[in-house]
Each structure stands twice: as C-alpha cells, then as structure tokens.
Amino acid sequence: MTRPSRMLAYGAAALLTLFMLLPIYLIVLAAFSSRAAIFDYPRPLLPGGVSLDSMSYFLRSYGVVPALGRSLAVGGLTVVLSLLLGCPAGYAIARYTFPGRDLAQLLLVNVRAFPLAVLAIPLLVTFIEWHLYDTVLSVAFVHTAMSLPFTVLLSASVFMRVPVELEEAAMVMGTSKLGAVVRVVLPNSIPGLAAAALFAFVLSWNEVFAAAVLTQQSTTLPAQLVQALSNSPLPFKYAGGLALTLPAFIFIFFMRPFLFNAFRGVAGAR
Amino acid sequence: MAEIRVEGVSKSYLGVQALDDISLTIQDREFMVLLGPSGCGKTTLLRAIAGFETPDVGTISIGDRDMRGVPPGKRGIAMVFQSYALFPHLRVAGNIAFGLRMHRVPAGEVAERVEKAARLMQIERLVDRYPSQLSGGQRQRVAVARALVMEPQVILMDEPLSNLDALLRLQMRAELKRLLADVDTTTVYVTHDQVEALSMGDRTAVMRDGRILQIDTPLAVYDRPADTFVAQFIGNPPMNVLRARMAEEGVELEGHRLPLAEADGRRPGEEVEVGIRAENIEVLLDREAGALEAEVSVIEPLGSHLLLTLQLGAQALKATTRIDFSVQRDQRVYLRFQPQHLRLLGTGWSGGGDSNSRSPAPKAGALPG
Numbered sequence: 001m002t003r004p005s006r007m008l009a010y011g012a013a014a015l016l017t018l019f020m021l022l023p024i025y026l027i028v029l030a031a032f033s034s035r036a037a038i039f040d041y042p043r044p045l046l047p048g049g050v051s052l053d054s055m056s057y058f059l060r061s062y063g064v065v066p067a068l069g070r071s072l073a074v075g076g077l078t079v080v081l082s083l084l085l086g087c088p089a090g091y092a093i094a095r096y097t098f099p100g101r102d103l104a105q106l107l108l109v110n111v112r113a114f115p116l117a118v119l120a121i122p123l124l125v126t127f128i129e130w131h132l133y134d135t136v137l138s139v140a141f142v143h144t145a146m147s148l149p150f151t152v153l154l155s156a157s158v159f160m161r162v163p164v165e166l167e168e169a170a171m172v173m174g175t176s177k178l179g180a181v182v183r184v185v186l187p188n189s190i191p192g193l194a195a196a197a198l199f200a201f202v203l204s205w206n207e208v209f210a211a212a213v214l215t216q217q218s219t220t221l222p223a224q225l226v227q228a229l230s231n232s233p234l235p236f237k238y239a240g241g242l243a244l245t246l247p248a249f250i251f252i253f254f255m256r257p258f259l260f261n262a263f264r265g266v267a268g269a270r
Numbered sequence: 271m272a273e274i275r276v277e278g279v280s281k282s283y284l285g286v287q288a289l290d291d292i293s294l295t296i297q298d299r300e301f302m303v304l305l306g307p308s309g310c311g312k313t314t315l316l317r318a319i320a321g322f323e324t325p326d327v328g329t330i331s332i333g334d335r336d337m338r339g340v341p342p343g344k345r346g347i348a349m350v351f352q353s354y355a356l357f358p359h360l361r362v363a364g365n366i367a368f369g370l371r372m373h374r375v376p377a378g379e380v381a382e383r384v385e386k387a388a389r390l391m392q393i394e395r396l397v398d399r400y401p402s403q404l405s406g407g408q409r410q411r412v413a414v415a416r417a418l419v420m421e422p423q424v425i426l427m428d429e430p431l432s433n434l435d436a437l438l439r440l441q442m443r444a445e446l447k448r449l450l451a452d453v454d455t456t457t458v459y460v461t462h463d464q465v466e467a468l469s470m471g472d473r474t475a476v477m478r479d480g481r482i483l484q485i486d487t488p489l490a491v492y493d494r495p496a497d498t499f500v501a502q503f504i505g506n507p508p509m510n511v512l513r514a515r516m517a518e519e520g521v522e523l524e525g526h527r528l529p530l531a532e533a534d535g536r537r538p539g540e541e542v543e544v545g546i547r548a549e550n551i552e553v554l555l556d557r558e559a560g561a562l563e564a565e566v567s568v569i570e571p572l573g574s575h576l577l578l579t580l581q582l583g584a585q586a587l588k589a590t591t592r593i594d595f596s597v598q599r600d601q602r603v604y605l606r607f608q609p610q611h612l613r614l615l616g617t618g619w620s621g622g623g624d625s626n627s628r629s630p631a632p633k634a635g636a637l638p639g
Contacts, residue, residue, distance in 0.1 A: 165355035168322060173369030173420070174343035187359040 024245060030238035031055060038234055058239030063224065070136050071205060071221040072247065077140035078204040079197045082151040085144065086196065090155030091181065095164070108149040116146070120213045127214060134216045142210040147200040154199070158192030159185060198255045202248050272333040272346065272423030272456045273298045274319060279328030280480075281314060288314040289325070290480035301450060301457045303471035303488075305464060307503070311480040312460045316426050319458060321345055333423060343372070345424070348417035352429040354409045356401040362388070362412050363397040369420045387419035390449070407438045414446070418453065425450065427459045431466065443469060464504045468492060476500050493547075498615045501545045507577065509545045510587040511615065516540045520609070524583030526562050531609040543615045550611035551589035553578065554604040555597070561604035566597055580605070 030038055034051035037044075059065060092098070093105060123142065124133065132138040162185050170180035186193070211223035225240045232240070274296040281289040289311045296302045304312040317323045319330055321342035330337045332345055342349075348369070356365050366387055370380045388394045391411040401409055410430065417425055430446070431439045447470050450457050461467055467474045468488040475485045476496075484496035495501035501509035514521040516536045520529040521544055528544075536542060554561055567586070568579035575590045578597070582605065589605065597603065 163353060163355065165351045165353050166357060168320075168342070169349065169351060169355035169357075169416075170368070170372075171322075171342045172320060172347060172349045173416075174372035176341070176343070179372075184357055184359075188357070 027238055027241045027245065030235075031242040035235050038238065054235035054239045055242075058236055058243065061236070064221070064243075067219060067221040067224045068243065068247075070218055073136050074140045074143060074211070074220055075201045075204040075247075075251075077136065078143040078147060079200045081140060081144040082147045082200045083155075083193065083197060086148050086151030087155045087193070089148075089152045090157075091159050091185075093152065093156040094159035105153070108152055111145075111149045116142075116209055120210065123210075124213060133214065134218055136218060138214045139211050139220060140204070142214060143200070143204040143207055146207065146210075147203045150199055150203075151196045154196045155189070155193060158189045158196075161192075162188050194255045198252060201251050205244075205248050205251075274302075274424065274456060274458065275329075275331045276315070276319070277329050277331075279315075279318060279325040279330060281318065281323060281326050287480045289318065292328070292480070292482060294475060294482060294485065296456055296458060299454055299456055301447075301459065301470060301472045303467040303474045304458065304460045304477060305462070305467040305474050305504075306477035307462060309479075310477040312462075312477050313428055314480075315477070316428055316458060316460045319424075320347060320349055320426050346422055347424040347426055348420045348422035349426040350413050350417050350428065350430045352432055354401075354413040354433075356409055356412055356416075358401055360400075361397065362393065362399055362401070362404070365401065365412055366397075366416045366419050369416065373420075383419050387415040390418065391415040406434055407442070410434060410442060414449070418449070421453075422455055424456045424458065427457065429461055430459075432461070432463070446470070465506070468504070476503065494613060495545065495615065498543055498545070501613070501615055505547065507548050507588045509547050509613075510551075510589075512544045512546070512582075512585055512587060514542055514544045516542055521612075521614075524562065524585065528607055528612065529609045530612055530614065532614075536614070545613040545615045546587075546607055546611055548577070548588045548590045550608065551587070552606040552608075553580075553589050553591050553595070553597075554606060557604055558606065561606045564603055564605050566599055566601050566603055569597065569599060578603075 026043070029045075029047055031054055032047065032050050032052070033054070034049060035053055037048055037051070038054075093101060127133045127135075127138045132141070166184050166188070167177075167180040170184045171177065175183055206222060208222050208226050211220040212226065215223065222244055225244060229237050229240055274294075276292055276294040276296075279289055279292045280287070292311075292315060294302075294315075304315060306312045314323055318325055319332070319337075321337065321340060332347070337345060357368065360368065363384055366384045367380050370383060375383070384397070385394070388397055391414055393408060393411045393415060396404060396408055396412070401412065404412065410433075413430070431442055434442060443466060459466075459470060467476075468491075471488055473485060474488050474491050476483045476491060476499075478499055484491055484500050486494075491500065492504055495504065495509060498511050501511055512523055514523040514528075516522075516538050517527055518538050520527055521542060522528075523544065557563070562582060564580040564582040564587075566578055567581050570577040570579075571593060573593070575593055576595055576597075578589050578591060580587050580589055580603070591597070
C-alpha cells in the first residue's frame with residue numbers, strides 16, 4: 001500500500017472504532033459515576049470521580065446475579081450444543097455430495113427467515129409437556145435452533161478449506177475416518193469454529209424474545225432487564241447496560257487468539 | 271514380501287471408465303512407475319491400491335493378502351501426496367511421528383525413529399518448525415520422511431516432485447531413487463513426467479483412458495513402444511511417427527524402399543506407421559545410396575546437440591546431430607535409417623511384461639489425475 005492510502009485506511013478504521021466504542025464508553029463512564037454526576041448536563045466526557053455505587057446497587061438488586069449466571073449457562077449450553085450438532089452437519093455438506101444437499105443448504109438459511117414469534121406458542125406448549133418450561137435448558141434449545149444454520153454453514157466453509165489429503169494422509173498412517181477428523185481436521189479448523197462459537201454465544205446473550213416467553217422465574221439477564229429497565233432509575237439502567245455488553249466483550253476477548261491463526265500460517269501450509 | 275497384485279480391476283465414475291480391466295503385478299521391492307497423461311487413471315489406480323477407492327470389480331492384494339474391505343491404515347502402506355499433505359498444526363517432528371503414535375509405538379522408539387528419518391532426509395535442523403515455515407523442497411523432504419519412518423512394505427507416491435521447481439526436482443529425483451533403493455519397500459510412483467518414469471523406475475506402466483498400454487522396463491518402453499501413443503508420449507523429442515506403406519520387403523516411405531529388421535505379418539500395400547527416434551536418424555550432407563533426401567526447416571541448438579526439424583516429402587520429422595554439425599536452413603540433407611531402429615507401431619512390439627499391450631481406444635471424457 002502506498003503511504004497516503006495507508007493513512008486513509010487507518011483513518012477509516014479509527015473512525016469506525018470510535019463509532020463503535022463511543023456509546024460503550026459513555027455507558028461505562030455513567031455506570032461508574034456517582035448518582036449525582038449522572039444527572040449532570042452537559043455530560044462530562046472525562047471521568048470525574050469513580051464511584052461503585054451504581055454497580056453495587058445493580059448487583060445487589062433482587063435476582064440480578066442469578067440471572068447473570070443463568071445467562072452464562074444458556075450461552076455456554078448454546079455454544080456446546082450448536083457445535084456438537086452443527087459441526088457434523090457442516091462436515092457432511094463440506095465433504096460429501098448427497099441427494100438433497102443443495103436443498104438442505106437452502107432450507108438452513110430459510111430457518112432464519114421464520115419468525116420466532118410464530119414458533120413461540122407451539123414451543124411453549126411442547127416445553128410445558130416435556131417439563132422443560134421455565135428452565136435454562138429450554139432457552140438453550142431455542143437459541144441452539146437459532147444459531148444452528150449459521151454454525152452449519154460456517155463450519156462447512158471451514159472444513160472445505162482443510163484439504164481432503166490431510167485426512168487421507170492421517171488415515172494412511174492408521175487413524176479411522178473419525179480419528180482423522182478429530183486429530184487433523186478439527187485442530188486445523190479452530191479459528192473458524194471459534195468464530196461459530198462466538199456467534200452462538202453472542203446470539204444467545206442478546207436474545208430476549210424466546211428467553212422472555214419460555215421462562216418465568218429462571219429468566220436470563222437480558223430478558224429480565226428488558227422488563228425491568230424501563231421503570232428503573234437511571235443509575236440502574238447504566239449499570240444494567242454495562243452488564244449486558246460486558247460478558248460478550250469478555251468472551252470475544254478470550255476467543256480473539258483463535259479467530260486469527262491459532263498457530264502461525266495455517267493457511268500458508270498447503 | 272509385499273508383492274502387489276491387481277487383477278481385473280475396473281472402476282467407473284458417473285459413466286466414465288476410470289479404470290478398465292487393469293491387471294498388473296508389482297514385484298516385491300520393485301519400483302513401478304505409473305505414467306500417463308492426466309485423466310488416464312493412474313492416480314485412481316494408486317488410490318485403489320491405497321484403499322481410498324473401491325474397485326467396481328476385480329481384486330487387489332498386497333503381500334498375498336486380499337485388500338477388500340481393509341482400510342488404508344491397515345494395509346502396511348505409506349503414501350506421499352502431491353500436495354505433501356503435511357499437518358499444519360503439528361511441527362515437523364510431530365508430523366513424522368504421527369503414524370508411529372497412531373500405531374502405539376512406545377515414545378522412546380518414536381523419538382529414535384523420527385530422529386533417524388529426519389537425519390536420512392537431512393531435515394534434523396527443521397524438526398521444531400511448522401510446515402508453513404518450510405520451503406517447498408523442505409516440505410517435500412518432510413513428506414518423504416513421514417512415509418519412510420513407518421518402514422512400510424509399500425510406498426505409494428502421487429506425483430511427489432511436481433510441485434518443485436526444475437532444479438530441485440532434478441536433485442530430488444536422484445535422491446529419491448537412491449533412498450528408495452536403500453529401503454526394502456515396494457514403490458508405486460505416479461507421474462505424468464516421462465523423464466521421471468524413464469529415470470527412476472524398474473518398470474513403467476504407460477496408461478491411457480483407464481487402460482495399461484504397455485508395461486516394461488523404461489528402456490524397452492522408450493525403444494520399443496507398444497503403439498503410436500506410447501511412442502509419442504515418451505521421449506523428448508517424441509518418436510517420429512511416419513506414414514508408410516508395407517512393401518514386398520520392408521516399407522515404402524515417401525517413395526523410398528526401407529528394409530525392416532523384423533517382418534510383422536503385415537501384407538504388402540497395407541498402410542502402417544513407422545516410428546524412429548530422432549537420435550537414430552543419421553543426417554548426411556552428401557547424397558548416398560539408400561539415403562532419403564530431406565530439407566532442413568528449423569535448426570535448434572540445444573547445447574549438447576542440434577535438433578533439426580526436417581521435411582521429408584509431405585511429412586515432418588525431427589533428428590538430432592552433433593552440435594558442430596554445419597547445416598543451413600532450407601539446405602538439402604540425406605537421411606539414413608538403420609533397419610534395426612525402425613519400429614512398426616501398434617502391432618504388438620512390446621517386449622516382456624505381464625500385461626498385454628493394447629492399441630489405444632480413443633474415448634471422450636477425461637478424469638482428473
């Protein structure tokens with residue numbers, strides 16, 4: 001890249017980053033301000049004094065901490081389930097031509113077009129019959145269903161990028177078909193699968209509708225907050241907003257190394 | 271003992287015959303080259319021996335053991351892939367050790383054998399690197415080390431040198447030949463490069479359209495090709511193939527009578543193709559009895575010799591001469607053909623070998639590799 005065009009690229013990146021970070025910064029700022037400072041106008045852009053009042057008030061509110069735990073549990077379950085179900089399906093699409101393969105791919109995408117609201121009542125009835133209503137598991141099931149199309153298609157594209165010869169080489173050296181997948185294909189698919197896991201987690205974390213409909217007592221944090229935020233004091237809203245964004249950030253932070261090449265030059269080693 | 275016996279193997283994909291009734295016996299410790307243009311079925315045959323393809327009919331046995339239903343990992347084989355297929359997530363040492371670990375070889379022995387294989391391939395300094403940190407030639411060495419470390423009965427190689435640049439390929443060709451001569455394995459080597467086939471193999475099987483046209487020693491395949499296709503596929507330049515007509519004694523070529531060393535039961539008047547290698551044509555500057563008049567149309571100095579393209583009547587042919595042969599473009603020259611160098615093509619000239627030569631049946635459709 002020439003120098004001016006590089007400057008331009010960095011400038012654009014900086015602007016984009018600012019655009020994404022500014023609201024988050026403001027929320028963080030407000031969440032750690034004292035109650036009085038929150039109502040200041042115009043809003044100061046630099047932190048005045050750090051105060052943990054809002055956060056401790058939020059965390060001590062009834063049901064917040066258990067809801068946070070349930071949200072993490074639902075997110076974790078969704079990641080595990082969608083990878084367990086999605087990867088084999090993605091592998092089949094990547095490696096085999098079978099009757100109905102194209103149709104299957106098309107239908108997968110269409111799942112996302114199906115409004116969840118239509119599904120909610122039948123699901124509710126089914127989960128009540130299965131005694132799953134108002135459980136973490138029921139929400140995780142729905143979130144898995146929502147994230148599966150993406151997991152399947154993404155893992156398929158990831159597996160397609162792993163040359164078949166790698167599997168064959170492993171099989172010549174004594175692994176079974178499954179062994180070749182586990183020992184060679186999966187380790188070389190980590191970045192892509194990490195992205196799929198990330199997507200599933202963030203989707204689950206942000207999903208409110210199904211979580212709100214399918215639970216009563218054991219609801220997830222976002223679903224609980226959506227109901228509570230509108231009639232809460234301002235400090236609670238800021239602290240709640242931070243609580244909603246933070247875990248996704250932490251998750252992304254830990255997944256980040258896997259999103260890029262987990263070991264140097266995976267792509268280059270063909 | 272690892273004799274590979276292929277009997278009556280056929281395989282078709284989507285109506286295309288990839289292997290058409292192949293029978294072939296590769297002796298213990300033999301270096302067999304499968305040679306042919308892309309789509310001839312050579313890679314399919316290799317993959318059938320490896321166990322990645324199941325023949326529609328026919329049997330494959332390795333060391334007297336029928337391989338039907340035996341997975342690749344239990345066939346006592348090792349394979350070197352065209353793309354090397356090194357595992358990107360493992361270091362060189364991990365790559366070489368992979369097969370031993372899969373076979374539950376004790377850790378101490380693994381380390382020992384990996385080190386030995388690395389030393390053999392002169393990659394000891396690279397064992398801690400990832401494949402992406404290696405050059406093409408180094409990757410090639412790792413791939414070979416990974417095969418040799420298994421001490422397999424059979425090594426299968428699928429165009430192992432085709433991704434190397436010309437100079438490196440030349441070096442590796444000689445090195446591979448030396449290495450494989452030192453180990454007690456049967457080697458099946460797939461290539462489309464006739465030079466590799468000639469220089470490396472004990473025997474060469476020339477394939478086309480899923481069939482074996484000729485199996486013989488490289489020299490015999492070069493000197494006595496089974497048919498026109500083999501004649502023109504092997505050798506650089508390819509063998510000259512000239513249209514001629516059978517005569518009472520010998521053949522008639524562009525109005526000249528040429529004696530043949532071996533009569534072949536063809537009737538006088540029959541149209542035939544006569545093959546002769548460029549280096550077996552004697553080019554003379556002066557008219558001589560029995561020499562055919564021709565005109566020089568192109569002169570290509572190739573360092574060690576001159577390559578002449580000549581016009582003989584209506585037909586073009588190539589001949590080589592010494593580099594200091596003084597000749598001009600458009601000059602008339604006189605060609606002398608020795609009877610023992612003339613080949614009647616497509617009439618069962620192939621020497622030994624355990625498969626019948628067949629004349630090529632032109633077919634539409636080609637398969638990869």
